Amino acid sequence: MTPLERALRERIQAEGPITVEAFMEASNAYYYATRDPLGTGGDFTTAPEVSQMFGEMIGAALADCWRRAGAPTDAIYAELGPGRGTLARDALRVMRRAGFSGSVHLVENSPVLREMQERALPDAHWHENINDMPAKPLLLVANEFLDALPVRQHVGGIERRIVVAAGGLAFDRDGDVVETSPARDEAIGAIATCIAAMGGTAIFIDYGHERSSPGDTLQAVRGHRFTPVLVDPGEQDLTSHVDFEAIAHAARNANASATSVVTQGDWLISLGIEARARTLLRANPDRTDDVQTALQRLTGDDQMGQLFKVIAIHSPKWPAPAGFE
Numbered sequence: 455m456t457p458l459e460r461a462l463r464e465r466i467q468a469e470g471p472i473t474v475e476a477f478m479e480a481s482n483a484y485y486y487a488t489r490d491p492l493g494t495g496g497d498f499t500t501a502p503e504v505s506q507m508f509g510e511m512i513g514a515a516l517a518d519c520w521r522r523a524g525a526p527t528d529a530i531y532a533e534l535g536p537g538r539g540t541l542a543r544d545a546l547r548v549m550r551r552a553g554f555s556g557s558v559h560l561v562e563n564s565p566v567l568r569e570m571q572e573r574a575l576p577d578a579h580w581h582e583n584i585n586d587m588p589a590k591p592l593l594l595v596a597n598e599f600l601d602a603l604p605v606r607q608h609v610g611g612i613e614r615r616i617v618v619a620a621g622g623l624a625f626d627r628d629g630d631v632v633e634t635s636p637a638r639d640e641a642i643g644a645i646a647t648c649i650a651a652m653g654g655t656a657i658f659i660d661y662g663h664e665r666s667s668p669g670d671t672l673q674a675v676r677g678h679r680f681t682p683v684l685v686d687p688g689e690q691d692l693t694s695h696v697d698f699e700a701i702a703h704a705a706r707n708a709n710a711s712a713t714s715v716v717t718q719g720d721w722l723i724s725l726g727i728e729a730r731a732r733t734l735l736r737a738n739p740d741r742t743d744d745v746q747t748a749l750q751r752l753t754g755d756d757q758m759g760q761l762f763k764v765i766a767i768h769s770p771k772w773p774a775p776a777g778f779e
């Protein structure tokens with residue numbers, strides 16, 4: 455039995471069944487605090503770890519938006535859940551070249567990942583919570599951050615809970631599931647409030663759906679495979695699909711503008727990733743296969759291209775970032 459399962463069983467025995475939301479929150483807090491989950495030797499691989507092109511496209515989009523907003527000198531680069539810091543490093547290389555000299559603010563609660571980020575970005579500032587960030591115009595990105603925040607599940611209007619059963623943990627009820635995520639709404643609300651007051655833009659990339667729809671999307675991944683969600687809590691990554699309609703709604707509620715939702719593939723192609731790939735190929739003729747494979751992984755319909763969606767929220771006084779037309 456994993457250490458977290460033992461703790462959760464004790465908690466359930468003492469307090470009664472726990473909600474799916476509490477379970478997901480406890481599992482992921484433990485999981486991220488105790489490891490670097492990324493890459494081939496870990497549990498899953500994210501887009502910034504596939505290729506530098508991903509972060510470079512984001513850097514180009516943020517720098518372009520910042521310039522069109524009049525290049526405010528007090529703007530900061532911010533990122534939620536920056537993993538190994540790879541995206542930030544690739545994006546900032548492009549942004550610095552475009553004249554952006556603002557400071558770097560990372561929201562991260564895993565000590566293990568924070569240490570990796572410190573090596574990649576020695577001059578950055580770290581925050582435990584979104585609300586601890588300075589009130590400045592934001593150039594923000596979050597890749598695969600929202601999917602790790604907890605969801606609530608309801609079955610027949612009743613919140614779904616987890617009980618101790620013979621041989622492990624089990625759901626207290628089955629049936630048609632409806633998911634909501636107050637944690638995501640709160641995160642988006644905080645960012646949108648800052649952007650509406652101070653200016654800025656925020657780009658969110660995650661797997662999920664464009665329209666709110668019912669369904670159980672909670673999933674667990676370990677060693678690049680799907681695993682049963684209630685097994686070995688704290689030792690596998692728990693995520694659920696992001697409801698992008700709910701994200702847009704939370705942003706507009708806080709007086710920010712929200713773009714339409716586009717697929718990662720269409721977005722990267724409209725930002726010019728294919729031209730970037732050709733440049734990389736010319737500079738590194740020996741890496742042809744790597745660059746082609748990475749481009750295909752990031753944009754291909756059967757790979758990350760369709761499954762992942764992108765939305766931006768921005769100040770009504772700022773232009774929308776490119777790629778959402």
Ligand code: SAH
Pocket residue numbers: 482486492500501502503534535536537538541561562563564567582596597598599602603
């Ligand atoms: N963006 C990175 C990592 C994605 S994994 C990439 O694309 O490679 C999710 C990241 O979010 C990790 O850095 C994890 O530690 C962080 N994270 C998860 N829940 C968090 C929370 N509640 N507060 C702050 N960071 C969190």
